[in-house]
Amino acid sequence: MPGVALRGINGWLPPHVVDNDEVGARLAVSGSWILRRTGIGERRRADPGTAASDLAVRAAAPLLALSDGPVRTIVVATMSPDHPCPATAPLVAARLGLAGAAAWDVNAACAGFVYALACATALVSAGQTDRVLVIGTDVMSTVVDPDDRDTAVLFGDGAGAVLLETATPHEPGSFGPFDLGSDGALVDLVITPAGGSRRPASPSNGDGRYLRMQGQAVFKQAVDHMTASARAAVDAAGWTLDQVDWLIGHQANARILAVVGDVLGICPERRVVCLERTGNTATASIPLALHTLARSGKARAGDRVVLTSFGGGLSWGSTTMTWPSTLVVVPQQDPEEAST
Numbered sequence: 001m002p003g004v005a006l007r008g009i010n011g012w013l014p015p016h017v018v019d020n021d022e023v024g025a026r027l028a029v030s031g032s033w034i035l036r037r038t039g040i041g042e043r044r045r046a047d048p049g050t051a052a053s054d055l056a057v058r059a060a061a062p063l064l065a066l067s068d069g070p071v072r073t074i075v076v077a078t079m080s081p082d083h084p085c086p087a088t089a090p091l092v093a094a095r096l097g098l099a100g101a102a103a104w105d106v107n108a109a110c111a112g113f114v115y116a117l118a119c120a121t122a123l124v125s126a127g128q129t130d131r132v133l134v135i136g137t138d139v140m141s142t143v144v145d146p147d148d149r150d151t152a153v154l155f156g157d158g159a160g161a162v163l164l165e166t167a168t169p170h171e172p173g174s175f176g177p178f179d180l181g182s183d184g185a186l187v188d189l190v191i192t193p194a195g196g197s198r199r200p201a202s203p204s205n206g207d208g209r210y211l212r213m214q215g216q217a218v219f220k221q222a223v224d225h226m227t228a229s230a231r232a233a234v235d236a237a238g239w240t241l242d243q244v245d246w247l248i249g250h251q252a253n254a255r256i257l258a259v260v261g262d263v264l265g266i267c268p269e270r271r272v273v274c275l276e277r278t279g280n281t282a283t284a285s286i287p288l289a290l291h292t293l294a295r296s297g298k299a300r301a302g303d304r305v306v307l308t309s310f311g312g313g314l315s316w317g318s319t320t321m322t323w324p325s326t327l328v329v330v331p332q333q334d335p336e337e338a339s340t
Helices: 020-027 031-038 052-064 088-095 112-125 184-189 203-209 215-237 254-264 282-296
Strands: 003-012 017-019 042-044 073-077 102-106 131-139 157-167 175-182 246-249 304-311 315-322
Touching: 003 052, 003 112, 003 175, 003 282, 017 020, 020 031, 031 254, 042 157, 052 073, 052 088, 052 131, 052 157, 052 282, 073 088, 073 112, 088 102, 088 131, 102 112, 112 131, 112 157, 112 175, 112 282, 112 304, 112 315, 131 282, 157 282, 175 215, 184 215, 215 254, 215 304, 215 315, 246 254, 246 282, 282 304
Parallel strands: 073 102, 073 131, 246 304
Antiparallel strands: 003 157, 017 042, 131 157, 175 315, 304 315
8 A cells, every 4th residue: 555645734824913912801811811821822813704715725725836746635624614515625626726626624623634634644545546635724713702711712713734645655754543533422512502403503593603612621531532542543653652753732722732741751842832823723723733843844854743633523633644854844924924
C-alpha cells in the first residue's frame, strides 16, 4: 500500500483582532481574568457575511501551486458550514477551480480535522486518489452567543489547510495510525440545540441556535480522552511517549493543553501552543498549530509528532506523523492578514 505524506501547509485568519478587553467589557469580566482562565489573549473575527468556505479558500488556494498533479479530492472539516445543505466542500472546490473533484464535509466538531485526515489518508492508501486537500475551517462567531461567558471568551474564526500526496511507505511526513472514538450519550455537554431535524430552526427557537457547553464537565472529558487517545496512537505506531518530539493538541484552552502534556509526560518546550493569538478555532485549531510549528523552523525531518483532539459528539481523535524532509510552508502574509 502506498504511503501518504504531508507536502504543504497553510493557515489563514481574518484580519479583525478582538482582544480580551473588548470581550470582557461585554461580559463584565476583566481581560486578565480571561487570559488567566483560558490562556487566550485575543482571537480573530470574520467580517459579517463571511462564511466557512471563504476562509477555506484563502487557506487552501496557495497550496494548489505546490501540487505535482491535479487535486481530485477535497475534505472539509467544519462545524459552521455555509449551509445545512449542500456541503461546504463542493463550494470550496468550485471556487478553487477544481471542477469534478470529489468533495465532502466532515463534522466531528473540534475533532473534525483529525477525522478528515483519517478519511484522506485511507483514500490515498487505498489508491483511490493521488492527492487530497484537507481543510479545517470555522466561523465560530456565527454560532457562539456573544453574551455567553462559557463560550464567547474561547472561540475565534480561522482556517488551515494541508496538501497530502502519495508517498513511499513510511516516508517522513506520513500520518497514522489513527485512534478515533465517540460517546453520543454525553451529547448535551457540547451542543447546538436547534437547527437540525430533532429541533428544526424556527423563530421560536431563540438562543437554541447557539453553541452551548458545560465547561467543567468538558474539561475533564477532554483531558481523559485526549490523553487516552494519544497514548493509543503512540502505541499503535510502535513508539513510546518519551520518543515523542512534539505534541500538537486541539487549542481549546491552555489549562487543558497543560494537563494533557503533563499526564503524557511531554515537557512544555515540546508542546505546540498558538491559542493565545487565535483562541479556539474549532476544526482549524490543529492545522493552525501545525502551521505554527512549521513556521517556527524548530521541527526536524523525522521528528515524531502526536496530534490529539476533542470535540462535541462527544468525539475525539489522535494520530501520529513523522516530520517531512521536504515541506512547503506558505510564508507569513501581510501583518494585517497573518495566518498564525
